[in-house]
Amino acid sequence: MRSRQFGPRVSKDGVSFRLWAPAAKRVDLLLDRALPMQRRDDGWHAVDVPGLTAGSRYKFRIDNELEVPDPGSDFQPDDVTGPSEVIDHGAYAWRAKDWRGRPWQDAVFLESHVGTFTHEGTYRAMIDKLDHLVETGITALELMPLADFAGRRNWGYDGVLLYAPDSAYGRPDDLRALIDEAHLRGLMVFLDVVYNHFGPEGNYLGHYAPEFFTAAHTPWGSAIDYRVPQVRAFAIENALHWLADYRFDGLRFDAVNHIFGVRDEIPLLHELSAAVGDLATETGRHIHLVLENGDNRASMLDSAEDPPRGKFRAQWNDDYHHVWHVMLTGESAGYYGDYQDDPRGDLARALSSGFVYQGKRAAFWGGEPRGEPSGHLAPSAFVNFLQNHDQIGNRALGDRLESIAAPAAVAAALAVTLLAPTVPMLFMGEEWGSRRPFPFFCDFQGGLADAVRKGRRIEYEWAYSKYGDEVPDPLAVETFKSAVIDWEARNQSPGKERLALVRGLLAVRHKEIAPRLPGATFGEARAGADGLLTADWIMGDGTRLHLIANLSASELSPPRTRPAGKPIWGGALTDRLLPWSVLWSLGEV
Known part of the structure; x- marks a missing residue:
């Protein structure tokens, strides 16, 4: 290193x-x-x-x-x-000394925010919930950004001191204890990192190192100039810091399409990936790098490159989320407008080749072509989800999918998402169908606080316009408190039934899907206007994974050609497909 x-x-x-x-x-x-x-x-x-x-x-x-x-x-x-x-990173006595991580095929993510994951809102308090994750079938705990931000409450994307875990959640060794205890239970821990901007309060770099920034801007402030070697080193060393000094198993990179110069091949991301690959080789660890990239750059992804040597294991697949959201809610504002023409067909495209937008023009993106062909990639190059912090929190009320969609429809979407040979992700509390909101919150003061209130309403006017004074004040402590998840609901109906469903699906995934993921390839998918969906994939051991689903509220006839193989979820195929039913099977090619 x-x-x-x-x-x-x-x-x-x-x-x-x-x-x-x-x-x-x-x-x-x-x-x-x-x-x-x-x-x-x-x-x-x-x-x-x-x-x-x-x-x-x-x-x-x-x-x-x-x-x-x-x-x-x-x-x-x-x-x-x-x-x-001053912190001595070598002083902590790690207990999980032999931990080397888990292979990518095992990954099932739970995205979480430390401050609202428990009533205490600390690293130490999270330890008490780790057994729940293991029992559910989660294998990877992903933490929203921890880099030190101004105030006591924040989503984490306003960090200004990128090496310092925020003191609102505890001390550095408290964070290490959380990661250590997770490793002792077989859990990977990932961290969301932000290299596209600094937060609006507490960043002094421009006073003594103006070379850190360019004349360009991101939606959140001045762009960072990674053409400067010292600036590029700052980000690369920061990534290695989290992976080496805290032993995170991987990183998720926020909105890399807003990193200045990425489209011009400034080598930050390539160099960073290669440096992480060196660390993985030196330590013998599995280390995984995941992108969020609105440009859908398939050329940046390779889930089989192990260790990383310039590419990234996978990308958060917003296309997949948007299609399901349109199907389940009928909403059409903002970026959901790009998925209105044929959402079921778009879902089939996502299941058969990854991205929906693979070069097609997108109205929300200014009518420009968006994305690259992705069907040649492994299905495991895509992290698929029905909810995450953005897709909940950027709604005016921060309301979750369970509050706006039919329970049977959401259950069907989960049955597709958690067993598909892509990598699934849940948002904290989703495993029991929590309806606790996750609104945007922060803790700025004075004029900056007023600017944040105004800026949120302007940026997300399409989501805020109809609610008026109902929109929670992002600066109010009550808004933050409303987001603390309701652990007690998992033991009550309907939470315990949803949790049983998710645990059952993930048990099948770990037994039947994960061992067959290495070498798996996309197959074909078809979606009818009536709601009938069929899809298949060739798994790494040569078997064919089949999906048949009725994504409608009416009974349907099954497809004429019935796949041969053993049912692994949903039972055997009969003469009628019940509403919102999902059937999975494995058979010979």
């Missing part, structure tokens, strides 16, 4: 500090005294402090005027504007 440039370095002799501040003429390290840092021609300022230990707090002073935290800070006990704390 390459030597880290950003952040303090702890050794037996003391601590070394570095700051890349090319625009600063003078930088002082502030401890209990001020120590001048040596400026080098490449913009780095450095000083060694013998005898200093972990736990020490410090800041940097720029040109005798501005005091700032370390952009490579490992912890901010007093939030983003406070002093940084």
Whole structure:
């Protein structure tokens, strides 16, 4: 693993500090005294402090005027504007010493937000829920971003100190304890990371390192300039930091289509993948990298490249979600308008080749062609889901699918999603059909708070316009509290029935689907206007996986050609398909 440039370095002799501040003429390290840092021609300022230990707090002073935290800070006990704390990453005594991860074929994700996953909202409190995940059949806990953000509540996408896990949830060793306990139970842990922008409060980089940013903009602020080697190193080292110092099993990269220059092949993502591959080789670990990419760039994906050598294991498949949402709710606003013409046909396309948009023009995307052909990829290159934080939280009320769709229809969608040879993901509480909302929330103050309120209404006007004052105030603590999931509901009807369904489906997945995923390929899928859906895939062991589903509220006749093979879900095929019934079988090619 390459030597880290950003952040303090702890050794037996003391601590070394570095700051890349090319625009600063003078930088002082502030401890209990001020120590001048040596400026080098490449913009780095450095000083060694013998005898200093972990736990020490410090800041940097720029040109005798501005005091700032370390952009490579490992912890901010007093939030983003406070002093940084030196952390010794080698001091934690890992219990799961032999953990090397799990292969990609085993992945079943649960996306979660630490602050609303439990009433306590901490890393430590999450440990008590890990056994539930194992019993359900979840194999991968994915955490929404942890990088230090301003205030006590946030989705995590406003991080400004990317190396520091936010203190709202606990200390660094509390996070390590969560990951360690997950590994002891056979659970992978993933982290969502954001490299397309910094949050709007607490980022001082522009004052002393303006080269970090370009004249371009993202929907959330100034774009980061990864053409600059030091800036590219900042992101790559950050990814390695989470994977090595905290032993995360993988990363999910937020909205990479909004990383400046990705379309121009600036090599950030390729270099990052290769660096992670080196770490995986050195440690003998399974490490998985997943993209969110609105451009549907199939050329960036290869689920079989192990370890990563420039590509990414899979992509969150928004197309799959949007099609199901349109089918189950009839909604047509915003991006759902691009899936109105033939949603059942679009679902068949997603099941038979991954993306719906593989070069077709999309109105929501400005009428531009979107996506690349994806049918040649393995089905496991797609993470499919019916809900996630965005698709719930960017609704005006943060309401979940269970609140707006028929239960039988949602159950059918789950039966398709959890057994298809793509990689499934649930959002926390979805396994028992939670109706607890997940509205957008944050904790800014003053003018920034007002700007956030206004900006949300403008950006999502198509979702907010009809609700008026009913829309929760994202700055109110009550909005945050409303999102804490209702664990008690899993033991009551209808939660316990939904949980039994999900557990049953995932038990079949782990027995019949996951062992056959390596080498699996897409087959064909057909959808009729009446709601009859058929699909098949060639699995890695040469068997054929068949799906027959009635995605309607009426009885249907089964297809004329009946697949041979053993039923694995839904029972044997009869002369009538009941409403919202889903049948899976395995047979010979």
